[in-house]
Amino acid sequence: MREVAVLGIGQTKVEEQWDKSLRELAGEAVLAALNDAHLSAVDAIYVGNMMSGSANKQQHLGAYIADWVGMRYAEALRIEAACSSGAAAFRNAVIAVASGALDSAIAVGVEKMTDSPGHEITAELATAADADYEVDQGLSFVAINALIMRRYLYEFGWKKDDFAPFSINAHANAVYNPFARFHEPLDEKGYQRAPMVADPINLMDASPMGDGSAAAVIVPVERIYRQPGVPLIKVAGSAGCTDTIAVHDRRDPLWLMGAERSAHKAYEQAGIGPEDIDVFELHDAFSIMAALSLEAAGFAERGQGPRLALDGEIRPNGRIPIATRGGLKARGHPVGATGMYQIVEVVQQLRGECGETQVPGAKIGMAQNIGGSGSNIFAHIFKAE
């Protein structure tokens, strides 16, 4: 396999984008990424998306987007892995270019959720859970995560308010991200006052729905013309791992085995350990997922994720900065696009482009994207050289 790097990135704002079609959203991110890479076309487009068939009545996203961005004859296809569709698309693009099968590719994540009523999207999201044993019992994704969080509070003795710093950090960082859904800071009182959605998950523990798209151009390192002072962003690790689709089938419902294994495979490829990661864009779809991700990826002991948040270690100047551009909680979670937002944000950090929320001296970053309630997870490590 040859070494590959991210040459260009692009993203749209996450919001209710009723005035734009799915292809306009994806096109905006793809063209921005191509422009950033100083390229006009690539060999292939990998599209990460979860629900365009039902939410937008549009399938066949490969041809649909390739034509729109002026790459009518390029190879293109859609990849679906629920909320980790974006990182799944990126991983497939990386494999294609690293193997030598292609000389360049774009991975783009796109999702347009807000054209349909909320209850329809909630039902659509639930198709990523087990239809027979979870959804049939009336569970939604918020409800599944509420059960996990309730058990976590019981097992480890944390109070619900101990999770507030995850949301406060995400909202504080999103203030400075022009592409984020929310720009209002949150304080402890605001967290405590938030309406309950599914006890113990309140509105501030949950990521919002939204429309958005993010993209990255991947090329072999050997083809990059190095410019002095411009960091090369290498893909140092790329791995995926599945787990049971239903939470009750896991030996330990409070441990994200897919997150542990995908992170460790990526660490091994990169020749590093968790102690070397400067910035970690994790999958904080719910604040409980942020805690479980920190633990599974090796930053905290089992049951101790909230400690890092309470001690301020997840802030941009802390030991392991997370959600540095707002995370899923405040940048937003357009599901099939989210994995690509995380990757774009890690690249921004390693390029030193994050202004007020820049992690000082960031050289190595990880993005980890979770599909379902921990059932399909992709981890990517990037190194700035």
Ligand code: COA
């Ligand atoms: N955080 C903060 N504010 C939020 C929010 C969130 N997660 N979700 C919605 N809001 C705000 C909206 O901006 C809106 O504010 P406004 O009145 O000032 O415009 C208000 O709350 C109502 O928005 P609405 O879209 O009607 O909210 P809702 O009550 O229909 O939905 C949730 C709220 C939390 C139920 C919904 O966002 C949700 O289901 N989130 C989880 C999505 C999910 O499961 N994703 C997959 C995870 S793997």
